[in-house]
Amino acid sequence: MIQFERFELENGLKVIVHEDNSTPMVAVNVLYDVGARDESPDKTGFAHLFEHLMFGGSLNVPNFDMPIQLAGGENNAFTNNDITNFYDTLPAENIETAFWLESDRMMSLNFSKKSLETQRKVVLEEFKETCLNQPYGDAWHHIADVAYRKHPYRWPTIGKTPQHVENATLEDVKHFFYKYYCPNNAILTVAGNVNIAQVKTLSEKWFGPIPAGVTPKRKLPREPIQRKFQQRTQKAKVPIDALYLAFHIGGRKDEDYYVTDLISDVLSNGGSSRLYRKLLKDQQLFSSIDAYITGNIDPGLLIIEGKPAEGVTLEVAEKAIWKELRLLRNQLVPEKELLKYKHKIESALTFSEVSILNKAINLAFYELLGDANLANLEGQKYSAVTSEDIHRVARKIFTKSNCSKIFYQAEE
Numbered sequence: 001m002i003q004f005e006r007f008e009l010e011n012g013l014k015v016i017v018h019e020d021n022s023t024p025m026v027a028v029n030v031l032y033d034v035g036a037r038d039e040s041p042d043k044t045g046f047a048h049l050f051e052h053l054m055f056g057g058s059l060n061v062p063n064f065d066m067p068i069q070l071a072g073g074e075n076n077a078f079t080n081n082d083i084t085n086f087y088d089t090l091p092a093e094n095i096e097t098a099f100w101l102e103s104d105r106m107m108s109l110n111f112s113k114k115s116l117e118t119q120r121k122v123v124l125e126e127f128k129e130t131c132l133n134q135p136y137g138d139a140w141h142h143i144a145d146v147a148y149r150k151h152p153y154r155w156p157t158i159g160k161t162p163q164h165v166e167n168a169t170l171e172d173v174k175h176f177f178y179k180y181y182c183p184n185n186a187i188l189t190v191a192g193n194v195n196i197a198q199v200k201t202l203s204e205k206w207f208g209p210i211p212a213g214v215t216p217k218r219k220l221p222r223e224p225i226q227r228k229f230q231q232r233t234q235k236a237k238v239p240i241d242a243l244y245l246a247f248h249i250g251g252r253k254d255e256d257y258y259v260t261d262l263i264s265d266v267l268s269n270g271g272s273s274r275l276y277r278k279l280l281k282d283q284q285l286f287s288s289i290d291a292y293i294t295g296n297i298d299p300g301l302l303i304i305e306g307k308p309a310e311g312v313t314l315e316v317a318e319k320a321i322w323k324e325l326r327l328l329r330n331q332l333v334p335e336k337e338l339l340k341y342k343h344k345i346e347s348a349l350t351f352s353e354v355s356i357l358n359k360a361i362n363l364a365f366y367e368l369l370g371d372a373n374l375a376n377l378e379g380q381k382y383s384a385v386t387s388e389d390i391h392r393v394a395r396k397i398f399t400k401s402n403c404s405k406i407f408y409q410a411e412e
Contacts, residue, residue, distance in 0.1 A: 001376050002359050005196050006367070009203060011212040012184025016363050016372050017199045018191040020356055026192030028088045028098035029360040030106070033187075033368060034180035035082040036159075037152040037220060037298065045159020046176050049123050049168065051079045054086065054181075056115040059108030061101055071097040080157055082297045083368065089357055092193035096202060102188075103206035106181060111174055120165055127162045135238040136408060139305075146230050147246045147301055147404040151223035182213030187367050191360040223248075223299060230404040235411050240287070242408040243314050245304040245321065247397045252297045252369060258381045259389045260293055260397070264302055265341040266333055266390065267291040267324070272340075274324055275304070285312050285320050297369070302397060314407050325398040332387040345382045 004018045039046050054077065055064045068075045073090025075098075088098040131137040140156045148154035159165055188207065190199050226248055249260045268275045268291035280286045286306045294300035308317040352358045359375075366374040 002353065002363065004363055004372060006372065007196075007200065007203075009183065009208055011208065011210055012182075012215070013203070013207050013210075014187045014367060015199065015203050016187065016189045016367055017194065017196050018189070018356070018359055018363060019195055020192050020359075023192055023356055024092055025089055025356060026092040026095050026098075026190065026194055027357040027360040028090075028095065028102060029189040029191075029357070029364050030086045030102050031187045031189070031361075031364040031368060032084045032086075032181055033185050034084055034216075035080055036155065036157040037081050038180065038216070038218065039152065039155075041152070041155075041160075043164055043168070043172060044155045044161070045123065045127075045157075045165045046168065046172075047084055048079045048157050048159065049119065049165050049173075050176065050181070051077050051084055051086075052119040052122055053115065053173065053177075054105050054109065056119050057110040058105040059110065061104050062110075064101060064105065067097055067101060073098070075101075081153055081294075083365070085361065085364070087357060087361065095190075095194065095198075096206075099202045099206040103210065106183065106186070106207070107210045109177060109181070111170060111177075113170060116168070116170055116173060120168065123158075123165050124162050127158055127165070131158060132162075135236075136242060138236075139242070139244060139406065139408065142232055142234055142406050143244055143246050143301070143303065143404065146232050146406060147226075147248070148223055150221040151298060152220060153223070153296060153298065153300070178213060179216055183207055183210050184212040184215050187364045189360040189364040189367075191356040191363070220298065226404070227401050229400045231407070232405070233407040233409060235409045238408060238410050240307050240310075241314050241410055242305065242307045243318055244406040244408070245318070246404040246406075247302045247304075247402050249293060249300055249302050249397055251299045252295065254299070256389070256393050258378075259385050259393045260302060261295075262338070262341055262345075262382065262385050263328070263390055263394055263397075264291045264293050265344065266328070266337065267304070269341060269344060274328075275306075275321070278324060279306075279317075279320050283320065284309055285317055314409070318405070325394070328390070328394045329398050331391075333390045335387060338385070338387055338390065342382055342385070346379055349379050 004016050006016045008014050036047050071090050071094035073088055075088040077086040144154050250256050275289045280289050287309050289306035291304045293302045362375045363372045366372045
């Protein structure tokens with residue numbers, strides 16, 4: 001159970017505090033309610049670009065990394081389709097350093113052609129390394145493009161094409177920043193060896209003077225229900241063939257989210273999971289196979305990906321997967337099998353609460369979903385899933401019309 005308190009500044013910044021006196025450290029986390037889904041179709045990759053630009057210096061801090069390191073801490077960030085998240089961990093006695101740094105880049109990010117060009121090169125190089133020059137690196141571009149028609153999940157976080165970041169102007173960047181990187185579009189979470197009075201004082205001192213922006217109004221196109229099987233064959237310079245099956249599922253707030261997550265575990269979580277045990281170990285049809293959900297706030301995907309073993313065609317491999325999915329649709333998962341995965345999840349949730357950084361990030365994300373206390377209810381929600389729930393949801397999602405398939409074929 002993560003105990004916490006919350007308050008809000010006049011400028012709209014939500015603040016969550018978790019006191020943990022068992023550690024000498026503190027985690028300071030700033031979540032911005034902006035991700036790749038908030039980009040324009042002709043200007044993608046901006047949220048990811050800003051993750052880098054936010055480390056490029058601000059009015060009073062030309063080098064963001066150096067002060068945090070001198071304070072005995074470290075920092076990093078991540079971006080996905082839904083959020084952009086920055087975090088710092090450092091000794092509790094130096095907590096004000098993190099407040100200074102995070103508030104300064106929220107208030108006074110350094111907009112210069114030099115900074116933009118520097119970070120642009122970093123992002124473009126990352127695009128080349130992870131997507132263009134790495135085997136299967138552009139797989140998600142194809143999956144998203146085939147599975148989605150309207151929703152901005154149809155492009156990955158890194159962007160649809162490198163040209164969008166390459167053509168970004170200083171005015172484009174400023175417009176994106178002032179629209180989304182404001183206190184009323186952010187959640188500040190502090191976890192560790194602190195107290196609520198201390199955090200209130202520091203929050204008012206460093207973030208209080210930052211003026212609120214115009215609260216962004218998100219009007220995303222609703223993804224229509226997929227009613228027809230979609231497929232694409234992609235030839236590429238890859239070592240071996242690969243296949244991807246994507247099934248539409250509910251979003252993070254959907255009542256069946258936890259059921260769907262458990263379905264992905266039953267299929268592929270550990271050596272005794274169904275796809276791994278039957279198709280890889282017993283029948284030796286695959287050299288690797290996995291199943292996972294995207295976990296998006298809006299309706300996402302359950303992905304099954306695999307690389308057939310030598311001599312096994314993509315068609316044979318796909319047929320074997322569908323056979324296992326039909327079993328899941330037609331037969332109840334034994335209670336003993338389901339209980340095993342519930343225990344795994346319970347252990348993972350308990351272990352994640354050891355880290356003050358994990359707690360800070362989780363509290364911020366669930367606050368974004370509507371209530372930080374949802375972080376404390378996850379275990380109950382997984383525990384409440386029944387075999388009948390698994391059967392019902394499996395019948396709903398594992399249909400041919402709800403599937404998008406990518407065949408990745410190695411060029412001869």
